[in-house]
Amino acid sequence: MSPFFQDMLDGVTGIGPSYKSPSYDKLRVNLLADLKMERQIVVDSYRSAWKETGCTFMADGWTYQRQRMLINFLLSCSKGLCFVKSVDTSNVVKNASSLSHLFSEVIEWIGSNNIIHVVTDNAANYVAAGRLINQKFENIHWSPCAAHCLNLILKDISSMPHISNLATYASKITVFVYNHTVFLSWLR
Template structure:
């Protein structure tokens, strides 16, 4: 693509976009608070600026950035002394099945990430977990901590009891998102709900395993992708159920369309289950009832886990 000599802004935009495309950088990263300052710094120097090489980014510049973060955390420590803070222990499992814990400190001045722990070998040992929390509390300052939030699983409960004896001044509370997930999980285990969840799972698997059907649905006006039910995120099942219910008419039109009837799927007896579910009035009525029951829980969960709250 060619540009005129007077189109410097367009040329600069094209150069940035090409970098994103070539490196497969998600476009949402252009919303980073550091994106425009980076461009401003380069523009200040002008043409001919040589960007930092790979080695500089992973060594000298990284060390400088680490020092800057340490100074920022130290600045936050002063705020913690003045107004107190809340510690959040965010436990999660990565793709390698490691049990990880992120420790974050909240205060009215902002949020600080202070420590990451691979607790795979000790996560169910309340005594060792207790020692991890003690180390963290001593780093932050016991007198500065007024509140601690963690999951409500059994080993965290045991850890909480031990720490309560040692630090009675600290107020403890379970994670709201974890509680809501447990509630949705209990609802999902109910016999009737598990049957509905199985039907939703069958529908999404059938759709996404057959390109012809998915291509047909994607041509429908207003169609959006359906979230597949997940084994570890209870809310995903209910969100998928809600999305399936929203596309009820599109799905019913699909299985009654000439394209589907003339296809090999319609003649395959193994796929009759897909059609039977979509044309079952009771299934759709049950979906509507469950959606109304859990709608407020899902809405509350979205609020609780939102990054801007």
């Protein structure tokens, strides 16, 4: 047993049978409040870098297991990367104006003078929202996410028939090698 749990058990037994442990909800709420406070301390420590060197504002949209659409907002500055907030956009029409409005809210909270660059997906609605942000805040420039662009390029390349056939053959060779210990040991 770890020393932490041993100390905790010693403390509880020292109090006696009249001790009432906190409920699951009370523990969870306290932990969540502590995590929120820690996140706020990190964000506040990064604010000075935002003012000195500026920062890059990133919006990353994704769908999680329950088929709900989230957009995470992150900031990258000289001190590092920090999470700002996440917005459930499942019930929001993701057109240029609604995305632009959503981005503007976060930009104004951060301070438009602190942001130099906005990075989003390169879907048509995000591109149009980037243009609207650039019109509203002239000091902020938009660009597509390089990783997203590379993923789309590689997806297009992998759908080419000769590349797809090559990948299939390579997969068969890999399965063969991993299923035969002699070849696997020789490879290693």
